[in-house]
Amino acid sequence: MLSPPPRWRALPSLDRLLRQPAFAALADEFGRASLLETLRNLLAEYRAALVPGAPVPDEGTLAEAARERLQARMRPSLRPVFNLTGTVLHTNLGRALYPEAAIAAATAAMARPVNLEYDLGEGRRGERDVHVEAWLVRLTGAEAALVVNNNAAAVYLALNALAAGREVVVSRGELIEIGGSFRIPDIMASAGCTLREVGTTNRTHPRDYEGAIGERTAAVMKVHASNYAIQGFTCAVPPRELAALAHARGVPLVEDLGCGTLVDLEAYGVAHEPTAAEAVAAGADLVTFSGDKLLGGPQCGIVVGRREWIDRLRNHPMKRALRLDKVRLAALEAVLRLYADPQRLPQALPTLRLLTRTRDEIRMQAERLLAALPASLLQGADAAAADCASQVGSGALPVESLPSAALRLVPRAGGSLNALADSLRALPVPVLGRLHDNALLLDLRCLEPVREAEFLAQLAQVPAP
Incomplete structure (x- = not known):
């Protein structure tokens, strides 16, 4: 039997990794079976990619890579989002909120x-x-x-x-x-x-x-x-x-x-x-x-x-x-x-509460949030408070609109609307708006005041351009 190339031997063995505190902690958090599968896949990928002169990953690098994969695997597919589309009963976002x-x-x-x-x-x-x-x-x-x-x-x-x-x-x-x-x-x-x-x-x-x-x-x-x-x-x-x-x-x-x-x-x-x-x-x-x-x-x-x-x-x-x-x-x-x-x-009843919010109330919220937007977001987009129109959604009252207000985001030179929207959807709690008139509108009708701090915390995680 041929011996494995010397560089392969530089990778730590599975048994050795499992004895280290960092990996024991991962086993406690995610389960030993999931950790074993993830480590086997990682080690196989590193072996296949090793070329002369390339650095060999150490245990810390492997632990961080394993954690990222395990977190991605265990992340729920059904996740909370901020519905700032302007559609109250959004079919794709689960329609009515439970009281x-x-x-x-x-x-x-x-x-x-x-x-x-x-x-x-x-x-x-x-x-x-x-x-x-x-x-x-x-x-x-x-x-x-x-x-x-x-x-x-x-x-x-x-x-x-x-x-x-x-x-x-x-x-x-x-x-x-x-x-x-x-x-x-x-x-x-x-x-x-x-x-x-x-x-x-x-x-x-x-x-x-x-x-x-x-x-x-x-x-x-x-x-x-x-x-x-x-x-x-x-x-x-x-x-x-x-x-x-x-x-x-x-x-x-x-x-x-x-x-x-x-x-x-x-x-x-x-x-x-x-x-x-x-x-x-x-x-x-x-x-x-x-x-x-x-x-x-x-x-x-x-x-x-x-x-x-x-x-x-x-x-x-x-x-x-x-x-x-x-x-x-x-x-x-x-x-x-x-x-x-x-x-x-x-x-x-949340549905009726959202439908009956007034434009004045929402406009005041827009002005309040505008003054608190994080610098990282404003480095890549100009922001303003703007009037807009919401809709009921789910086929209800199709020709009726609800006077509302929004944060209007416009990418600065070199940026694109789609990239801006993508960055908001990629947040831990995705922020969903709508593209309208060369801007990304974040209609605030469905953002109740109790969620404002969480919303701003999400926007603070938008990477600066």
Whole structure:
């Protein structure tokens, strides 16, 4: 057998390294198995790269390289970020933030056994939706309610349970597509329904529905166009009139609100969005909407409506596949309880708190932060406070903007906007803004004052150019 080249022997052995205090500390911190794998890979790479005249890494260099690799490996993939994009309910950033009450409830459900499907009064198996159903009934005026893991699942379950193998009548102007290529026609097809389009893109009349409803019709569906608006020469059948028309023909009306809300947002200075209670009062038999958008809770799909139809969904085989886990149920129940006190809701619910911040408040914050920006950042970019416009996001109120303010960063000569944005995304807690008008805007609507010190500490880690 050939002896290894002499320079290879200059590298410390694995056994020798493991006996050193620095590596023993790494084993304690990251685990012996992970450390062994990392050291084997490092030593193999150094052996392959050794050339005459190159320095041989010492134990300190190896320990530092091992620590960097182990830290990178153990860093969570799902990480906190600063959402300064100007989109409050940002789909890619997790949408609604949990209120403190929901965080506490979810944590408690994770740490202890809970009566998820156990009736404490009767001492027998229970139903998990019971933990939120009473609140949803109280807040919407519906007869019954259930929850599944998102609104797409709620729509799918409703269509599959009510209309598999039959037709569903929908206005052509409501065949929407939302983020992630979710399309109403595709959901209908996968649920086993046949789509019956009526009307035109911009105008649909009662006679269009009347002419389409027949023996094969299982339901009429109304879809709230939450992520776009058609203006001009338009016509749509109001929900109350559409419900009466469907009921006269003996079929249910299913209304998908998409974002959905449990309160009239106009009472808090935000533009009106149809509420679940309004849809129920107008006569919809089933109403579906999201829990993690305007409602301000965890990701889920909520269905409220008449008991006979809710029971059909509840007893459907797919309900089990789409059900909510105990953690999100606990969080949702805590969020729904907050709605019992509408006066304190804007402070208790982060989504509403962020939506209702005023431009004056945010502009004052921008001026305050501008005076405290670290020198390392200002060496590479000029900064100013500037007015801007935020948006709700997640398909809610698409034509409405929220007056806001931002830190406007412009790279100095030789710098680039993309490089500046990259440097902020590379921070331990990434800072995400948006490029607009040859500048990087850090919209401060979603930066609450309690996070300002942490935000400035991150910016201080931006390397000077």
